[in-house]
Amino acid sequence: MYKLEGLAKDVFFDRYTLKDANGKRLEDTPEQMWHRVAKAIASQEKTEVKQQEWETKFYSVLENFNFIPGGRILTGAGSGVPLTLYNCFVIPSPQDNRSGILDSVKLMVEIMSRGGGVGVNLSSIRPRGSYVKGVNGTASGAVSFGALYSFATGLIIQGGSRRGALMLMLDCDHPDIMEFITVKRTMGQITNANLSVCISDSFMEAVKQDKDWDLQWGGKVYKTIKAKELWDAVCDSAWASGEPGLMFKERYNKESNSWYFEDLIATNPCGEQGLPAWGVCNLGAINVSNFVNEDGTFDYGRLGKVARICVRFLDNVVDTTDYFFPENEAAQRRIRRTGLGTMGLADALIKMKVRYGSPESLEIVEKMHQTIRDEAYIASSENAAEKGPFPAFEKDKFLQGKFIQRLPKAIQDMIARNGLRNGVLLTQAPTGTTSILAGASSGIEPVFDFAFQRKDRLGVHTVYHALFKAWKDAHPNETEIPDYFVNAKQLTPEEHVTMQGMIQTYVDSSISKTVNAPHEHTKEQVRDLYMKAYDLGCKGVTYFRDGSRSEAVLTSLSDVKKDETKAAAVAKTPTASEVISPRLRPEKVAGITYKIKTGYGTMFVTVNHDEKGQPFEVFATIGKAGGVFAEESEAICRLVSLALRARLPINTVIEQIKGIRGPMPIFGKNGMILSIPDAIAQVLMQHVQDLESKQTAAQKAQEQATAVAVMQAETEKMAEDTMTATVKKAESKYKLIEASSSVANTGFSPECPECSSIMAMAEGCLTCFGCGYSKCS
Template sequence: MLIDPFLTEISRHIWDSKYRFRDGSAVHDRTVDDSWRRIARSLASVEKSDWARWENHFYSVLRDFRFLPGGRIQAGAGTGRRVTLFNCFVMGTIEDSMDGIFDGLKEGALTMQQGGGVGYDFSTLRPRGATAKSVGTVASGPVSFMQIWDAMCGTLLSTGARRGAMMATLRCDHPDIEAFIDAKRDSQVLRRFNLSVLVTDAFMEAVHRDQDWALVFPAEDGIPAGSDTAKRQWSGRSEPVRCRVYRRLRARELWDKLMRATYEYAEPGVLFLDRINQQNNLWYREQISATNPCGEIPLPPYGACNLGSINLTAFVHDPFTDGARLDLDAIRKTAAVATRMMDNVIDASLFPLDKQAAQARGTRHIGLGLTGLADTLIMLGLHYADEAARELASQAMQAICHTAYRTSVGLAEEKGAFPFFEREKFLQGKFIQTLPGDIQDGIARFGLRNSHLTAIAPTGTISLLANNVSSGLEPVYEFNYVRRVLELDGSYTEHKLTDYALRLWRERHGDDALPAAFVDTHALAPAAHLAMQAALQPHVDNSISKTINVPRDYRFEDFKEIYERAYDMGLKGCTTFRPNPVTGEILRGETGQETGPHCCTVEREAD
């Protein structure tokens, strides 16, 4: 007899409202075990043989929340519905014309209607006030067109479609960058977007040297006589293009404006664009300028990725004892099965657009990561800010990464490498060259089934599903708190929650004093967040969704240093949250204290 895996009411509620398969009054998943069987059977069905064997393997890692596939997989696999199993999409390059803009809007609507979250780079749209000579009109700028996307997303929500999640990016040298930075100062504007600025190495150098910075745009309609020009690599272009310089300002002035915005209302975030492209496994064929809504998957136009996370808490033996340990061998076995399972998602999924299908099948891009890290550290007696905790976290992520790559080599031998694989160029990739020799040798011999394999997602909803384990690599926000949850009818309900590790401690030790490892985000300096992100980044070929929580009274000058240190530490991006009146709250401590949510809360991630 299967023991009920739900230890909390919120977990059962998440399953019942978001992932349980039902058609109207007809309930197909009587229990969560039925959901696991449905998912396992569906993803095993794409195998050429041994379906029953693979179904059992897939089921074994799903049981008891050991492996948590992305929400679209859990909700859609095996239902027969015309939905995508992919969480994450980056849409095509937006052509700077009315036709191009509204084609992009339509594609985004079709993608979100099927449950995908979308990312857009708006840098291709000419700045406000620029004239289009061909029709004699004056451009309104990218921020104004973003409002149309925002309205479209809201309209889709009103039809009962999956809630929308969108990311908008803009280059740091676009003439409208200041308007983009200020866009969400108004609490009613662009609420369905996450915003991130694409920051280049050249800009960071200009900031450090206190130099002027040129705001430019490609010279599509010619350049007036005497105008200043510059050559820049630009979104949607494979080679640097001649740009008109609209104006110059001090780089530090623009940087301070960006820092002040994210200090005061938590957006925009920062993406280090050149680093993302330099570290991209497909550096030889892709120019990336956008990410999925939560930032952990940088993708080219029409790129797509499915996600899954290994729940580390399920692999802790003898928690809260001197003999507590993390079973890395079991994690490796789970990662191997999960990699094959996620690869099968690509063949089992539908896609909103043919171009998305072609890109996904050409790269076979997946993102396997971890969740429950903070609770795992607590159960092992490790303080989140200590070097020993970072070392353990690094070992776990390395085990996942190297296993995923070795499994993908084996899948390439069995089923073939991803179609866009070019052996010699791929092996020159900066990330690939950091992998162990046996993996590089395997890639050289057999190729690789998947262009990318690892990512650390926010896992907001699926972590709640797994009995409220801590999300992703984040510290515990609060051990006891109230969370507002969005219901199917658009209303909110409030749930009182207890963190997984604290509940387990109370079951075993009652009201005994908590060990020092029980630390939440309020007790951690921003440096501890950065250090954990930096410890895991070397084992992540995509990126990491991470929010650095900052106290309300944190000095602005110290706040700026967080982003500068993130750049110096080799990270691909940085996002912070400081309590503020604009962003509001999703989490609330039992005492009523305001608690910073992740930049992409359960309401804003395409779970």
Template sequence: MNSLPPPNSPAPVSENIWRRKYRFGSETGVEETWERVAKAVAAAEPVDQDVWASRFHELLSDYRFLPGGRILANAGTERNATLLNCFVMGRLDDSIDGLFDALKESAITLQAGGGIGLDFSPVRPAGAAAVRTGNIASGPVSFMHLWDAMCETMTADRARRGAMMAVLRCDHPDIETFIDAKIQTGALSRFNLSVLVTDKFIRAVDADSDWPLVIEGQVIRVLKARTLWMKILRSAFDTGEPGILFIDRINQENNLGYTESIHASNPCGEVPLPPYGACDLGSLNLTHFVRQPLTPDATFDFNEVANAARLGVRFLDNVLDVSHYPLDVQAQQAHESRRIGLGITGLADALIMLGLAYDSNDGREFTARVLGTMRNAAYEASVELADEKGSFPLFEKDAFLDRPFTRRLPEELRRAIRKKGIRNSHLMAVAPTGSISLLAGNVSAGIEPVFASNVSRRMRRSDGGYDVVDIEDFACRFWRETGGEGLPPAFVTAGGLSPEAHLAMQATAQDFIDNAISKTINANADIAFETFANVYRRAYDLGLKGCTVYRQGSRGEDVLTTVTEGAKCMSDTC
């Protein structure tokens, strides 16, 4: 048990996912994919492109660093497809011309392979009169159905479904209709939904005070804040949606809060973005850095994590320059801020391999140390890149260093930024990493706990249908193949953890993340509603930027099914 399984002989699911999603042309193995991607990303370097291609290839070839899926699928292919996983679209103009222009922009972006986020709050509520025509507005949810149908049409023949996030402010007059929009099975199936929750609304809930619903400053009607809050929670309990984005906190913590306002996020919530902003994502596979795993002498190589983080920052920064952008305004926004999102995957498996419980102070302290090491290395690398290639164009030294997140950086880093500038406005994000974690041998995804030791997973085919594939957790497979009996001692499943344990890990991670975190708090089907409801308020108190709780079985047929002897339970963790 002194080393990981050979990197070139991963689990069968790795070959499966590579063939379905990332193989290009006549590539005969994943090594050829690494070579293609490394060479394409190194093309952004002004000198020594071969040297950087070799370094990037080494970073990729043992599954140490896993770029976002669009990078793996499209880099070096000469396809007219983006390398960026997701975008937030521009602010919607409440007019027929404006809305259908936005629909067209969304279609172009989805066609190029990007998921999208949209804030429907500017759209007038149903029943409002149109000033110029006298027609009666149909409301934001009716337009969401147009986007949903468009997305289905644009992506019906792909192995990767089109992903969209719709958000609506908690004070919009149609907020109740929005909350109920997915109660009917199959409705708006291409959308995730989140409510933009403000600090003022939380205070009104606490005070049980009235809550005005407004549009353009005009109060349309008033209801009790607590009544609306409970409606949000009841829908989430019954259907798994909507999630919640604490939008004031997102803007307060934004490194670019001095020059932009955020109203939406990408489809999984880990990157809140301004209009036309983009996600440029990659994750370090933490299982790779465990030495002597599943033994009493197991250790973690923090120096190597720092080295990988530094090189990962350069890789992702280059992606911004070699990517195709569906819209010119998206390219402009990406190049002005140079946002990237370096994250992690395999956290839960790394904890198991180190003998640390996910729900323990030791487990959370380890996570904090890993992410603190990565944050510092990432910011150091971005400072050095700025010295070499220049700071991002929107950088204003004093304003940037006066933001809440940058004020919490180590003083040595702050001095370096003040002296040399910084290449990227944001550097850290924790994505869900569903497919790339499968590519790495089914390591645990993102910061999520392991769902189960063995699962049956629905995997989408290019014709839109699904295959069901049985897969084994990476750490459990390693334990079994090296002579372990039963399950590893520190093994725990998502369903075996309390909601508080999920929240505690997310809160630990958020301290080190300047973007945000994609995290689903899995709850058992029989959880009491009162317990479920308390999770959202606790998330706010812990300083999180958003919260999604999924109660097992609340969405009907799901992606993952636990493989047991005679019993099955389901949860959606993609």
């Protein structure tokens, strides 16, 4: 009997065991789940003999988690409940009118309420400022309606049993593209969606040749800019916030096996599956870690045999699942799309004692994925000979496909004879929770960290990666760890993207992977990295610079100890001269009053400033509501004023109160207003922007010089206070890896909403390594 322990056991019981109508568990072991799933998927075979044959084969690959289907398949197959077995969907771009957009949002909510993630391309919506004849006014633009999709997704997060996952996309020639690229720099406008820009080959050529680029919609050119200006904005925003990602959409369509009958308009929330309108994801992963032999060699032969069975399994899913929308069924049955990928890659390389990202690892990984590609296409062609090719198969056109042209000649000839059962076969999807269930590293990602902290009702525990713990237990006195224990943050961004580009050669769809970068990575390096991803043949790229978004920051315990040293220094008993005292309020101060709508009524916020024009205090009055809302606004303003009079930077104050969500968020002229504190933060941001626009160049230079001087002094003091900790950290560079911990003191909590552990960016999505929660699943 397969033994589950720790988090894997918790995940199994919580998410994947069969339960009755009252939530009582009906399965206690993985073997019961494997039998249920194998029987359900094999039921689509035509005869009882075939059903028994394939049930046995399906069980053989499911056993010991050699093959792990998508989570929806594990949960729903054979449950007796009409559930979709698909994890993700792309919906049509909305019609450019109010009813069309609202119908699109409604469709998204319906899909999310059934557990699916959704991708949508908003390029069909006219740009901001366009004339709208029906109302004799102007359009608010694609980005403002993107906020509506985001808000609706937030409601699913609050009210559903499964959190909604959303990908919003916009074409690179849409007139609103600059607003789209930078929207996440303003907290509260789009908070519940991943963002990606759809990039064309012509745009990339324009960037390389420093040409002009037209921003157009509906046949009208709204503005012409330099392509490099847009490219720099994309890269700078990714550097600052980790978004937007890129989908090389034109390349995706040109390279797709479905080039002659489908238009791929967007991807699913994690970016690995480019889909047409009404397209779906049909996912499963082979755990390549299980194919490493005791002597450290890899069993490519067994991998090929398992891949063939997995292709039949996923093809049968197309006929097993329930379809809630006939359009999904029509789109999927036309192509019979599957998404076979891998998990456990990092673990496999560790077992083979090969460093992830090294030239040797690239050779091994290439042979793995070439094996899976070839055997998958052979199996699909054999299945086509038995069951018939996918309905949209046209031999002459299909064989012209760019990916098909790279297949071995023998496989191309086989497809010419038999056809192909599935139009698209391979996808490298994220495997967050299912990889935890299988006890394997996630997808093709390197191990994020070899130790992390997990929180539960008994407290905080250090949990080690299984292979690292085994090595540590076997080498208790060793102070240097082998180089094959390399984590995501130790790899260079170039090593990340090189691995992705190499694997993309053997994947007919795309890949979900995060390119991790150190905090000191520069904007210019991001531009080079994104161009490298394009030149390597990637179909998309997701980038994350350590520390660029406080909600996903992870640090090692050595960093936490350094922080604790600094905190201890700060926490020492201050002398009388060190005590921060707020400035006294003079008899008269000048200020400006702003009017802003909130979900609780109209609020008037007055920002008074000192003799230097800097914000000094804040007052707020909220309509006639009175009661708790007046008390709340007064309490916030008193504390904000105290901080400002104590000379705390206003941006620090804003960071503490912006983005706080209340029960009644509404749309304002600049996006979502989430709560009373968020409204006050938005007013303060507007006030700062107004002040900055009035500053002279000399004033700005003086202010910057002052800030640099203060920062330099604080840095020197910090270095003095923490020198001992710094030296110790340097000395322990090659010592045992320590656990990760949260840095929730950055102004926005990075805690997991389910278990309060830290979260990290992996496979293009925020993921909790403590409980398996993923923002995209």
